[in-house]
Amino acid sequence: MASSSRTPSPARIVAALVVGLVVLVACGHREVVGTASALERISPDEAAGLPITSGPSGPRASTPPIRATALNSDGGPLDQLALAAVTDLYDYWEVEFPATFPGLTFEPVATLLSYDANGQGVLVCGMDTTGVPNAFYCPSDDSIAWDRGVLLPELRNTFSEMAVVTVIAHEMGHAVQYKAGQMGPAMPTILAEQQADCYAGAYFRYVADGESPFFEISTGEGLNAILATLFFIRDQAGTDYLAPRAHGSAFDRVSAFTFGFTDGPSRCAEMDIEELEGRITQLEFAEGDANSGELPIVEENVEHVAGSLREVFARFGDGPALDYQGVSCGNTAPVAFCEAEDVISLDLAALQVIGTAPRRQGDSGIGDFAAFAEIASRYALWVQARQGLPLRGDEAGLRTACLVGAWAGELLPDGAPRPGRVRISPGDLDEAIAELLTEGSLIAADIDGESIPAGFARVESLRIGFEDGMDTCLDEFSG
Template identity: 50%
Template structure:
C-alpha cells in the first residue's frame, strides 16, 4: 500500500523477475500416484492437498458472474477478471465472519476496467491513461485493473490464474480496511504481505475445488501463481523493507502466500510489523561488493566449497571432493551443472553449464539461468546429498529432493548478513539482496537441482520445493531430517 490513496501493484522487471517469467512457463513433470507421507510432511502433497497437474483458469460451463464493471467489455480479460472478483468476494462472504469473529463482508462498491493505452478515465482522483497497474482505492471502495496491458501480459506469461492472483491481492486490501487491520500508520510492507497471505488463503479455497468460476492445479498451476508473486516483487537492493512503497522480495511474498495457503486467513491477521520485520529478506545494498555477482571460476568455487564445509562442519560429514573434471561414476545418473557420486564422495562440476546457470536471462533467452546464487545453490544441493549419504539416508525420490532443498535453505540462512544484525552468519561468504529471489526462480523452474535427488529428478510441486527451502532457511538443518524422513 502506497502512502497515497490507493494500493498498487508494483512490477519489478529486473533480470531475476524475468527469470521467473521464463522459469515457470513450462509445466513440471506429470504427477501420478497416491500421496505418501514423510514424517509430518508429505512429499506428494501441497499443504495437505494431493499434488497434481491439471487445467487452471476458468471452469468450462460456469455461468458468467455478470458483475457490473465500469468500462468493462465482453473480452476474455474482463470476463476472467469479473468472474475472479466474484469468486474472491464469495470466498470472503464465508471466510470473513469466521476469521474476524463475526460481521459480514461488504461487497466492493465499484469495479473499473480500463485500457492504459486508451484515453483514460478518472479513478480515485487520477487519470488511468498510461497507468499499467491494478489497485484498490479505499476512499472510493474501488478495485480497478488495466485490461489493455497489465492483465493480458501477465496472463500470456503466467497463464489464466495470473490476473486472478492480482485481483485476489487487491481484494485482500479491501478486507484489511473493512476489518480495521490497517491505517495510515501501517507499514506498507506489512499491509502488502498480509494481502499476499490473504491471496494464499483464497487460493487454498480454489485448489480445493470450492470456487464457482476458477480452478487451479496444485502442480504447475500453483507454480505459475508463485511466479506471479516473484514477478511483482520489489527491485532487489534498491528498495529497503522500511521504504514507503515496499511490497517485498520474491522470497518474502511467496512465503506470505504460503502461510495463507497452508494455515488459512486467521494466520494472516497475526502478521505484525514485528513479525514481518523479523523474517524480511528485503534490504538495500549496504556494501559495494553486493552489487557484483560472484564469478564462475575456480577461485569462487573454492569460496563456496569453504562456506559449505563451515556450515555443515557440525554434521561430522567427510567433505566431498569438488572437481571440475568429469569423472565417471558407475550406476549413477550424471546431472548438470553439478553431479554427486556417492561411491567416491565426489562432486563433478561442469563450469560451462554452471556459467549458463549463473547468467540472468535477457531478450527472452530461455537457455540462460537465474544468477550467481541460483548457480552455486545447485552446487550446494549436491553437497547436501553428501550430507545425506553420510547420515545413511536415501538419495533418490521426492523425499530426498525435499531434504536437499531444506539443507540448501539452511546453508543460505547461515550466510545471510543483514544491516540490523539479527543473525550471526557463518564464515566469510555472504548472500546479497536478490540472491534468495534467484533461488525462488530456480526452484520454480522445471530443470533445477536445488530440490532434486541424486538423479536430478525434482520434487513435482514447486510449492513443496519452495516450502522445504523456506523451512531450512528459517529453522536450520534440524527439521530437514525430521520433516523429510525416509
C-alpha cells in the same frame, strides 16, 4: 552474491531478498524467528495436504452468471475474466469474512474500474491512469482498478489466466483489510502487501479444494504458475522493505501466500509488523557490492562458496573435493555428487549459463545464487551420505532442499567481515525460488536428479531449512 569488504549495519539486515551471494559472513547457528508451517504437512507429492494433480487450470467450462460490473469496461475477455474473479471472491469472502472477523459482514467494493494504460486515461484515486500498467485498491473511494491493456495481457500470456485471478485476489485482499479495520496510516506498506498475498493464498485454497464454481486449478503446474506470478511481481533486488511502495521479495511473497493457502484467512489476519520483521528476507545492497550482487561463476568464486559450505557443515567432516573437468558420474548436469569417489564434479560452462542473470524475457539464465545453490544441493547429498541417510527418493529431495535453505540461512550478513567467506545478498533467495519452480530443479533433487514432484513442497522445504536450520532438516526428513 557479491564481493565485498564490509557488512551492512545490523539494523538493515532484517531480511534477504533473493538474488545474489556475497563474499563474507559470520557463521555459527542463526535462527530466523517466524511462523513455519507444521512440518508434517511437507510431503513431496502434496501441496498443504492436497494431492498433486496435473489437470486443467483456469475458468471452468460452465460457470454461474458474472454479477460484478466495471466502469469503463470494453466487455472483452480479460475484463470478463477479472469480473468472474471478483464475483467468485465476493462469494468466498461473504462466508470467510464474518468467520475471520466475528461481528462483521463483508460488503462488495463500491467501484470496479477497467482501463487501458495505452489508451485514454481515466481519473481514479486521484491519479490519471495514462501509461500506468497496474492493478490497485484505493481505500479512499473503496475501489479496485486494473489495466486491461498492458498488465493483464502480460500476466495471461506469460503465465496463465489464473495469474490474472491472482492479481485480482491480491487487490481484494486489500479491500478485506480496509473493511476489517486493519488498514490505517500506521500500517507499513510491506505488511499490507504481504497480508494481501496471504489472503490471496487463502482464496486459492478454496479454488484448489474444488469449491469455486468459476475456476479450477491443478496443484502441480497450476499452483506452480501462481507462485511464479508472485516471483514476477516481486520487488527489485535491493529495495528497502520499509520503502513506501515495498511489496516484498519473491521468497517473502511466496511465504505469505503459502501461509494463507495452508492455514486460511485467520492466519493472515494475525500478521503484524513484529511477525513480519521476524521472517522478512529483504536486504538492501551493502556499500561496495558490485554487479548488483551478482558474482561471476568462475572457479575462484566457486571455491569461496565451497569454503562456506565446508564451514557451515564442518561437523560432518572436511567435505568432498571439487572436480572441474565436467560431470563425471550420474546424470545430474551441470553438477553431480559422485558418492563412490567422494567428489562433486561440475560443468563450469553450464553453471555459468544458469548463473547469468536474465536481462530480457526468454533468457535462459536465473542468477548466480541459483548456480551456487545447485552446487550446495550436491554438497547437501554429501552431508546426508555422512549421516548414512538414503540419497535416492523424494525424502532425499526434501532433505536436500531443506539443507540448501539451512546453508543460505547461515549466510545472512550479520557479523564482522571475514574475507574469503560468502554472504547472501539482495535477490539470492528469489533466484532460488526461480530455480525451485523449474521442471528439473536440482536444488530439490536426489542423487539421480529426480526432483520432488510438488513445487509447493520444494519451496516449503527450502523455507523450513532457512528458518529452522540443518538439525531440523536431518531430524524431520529422516525417512
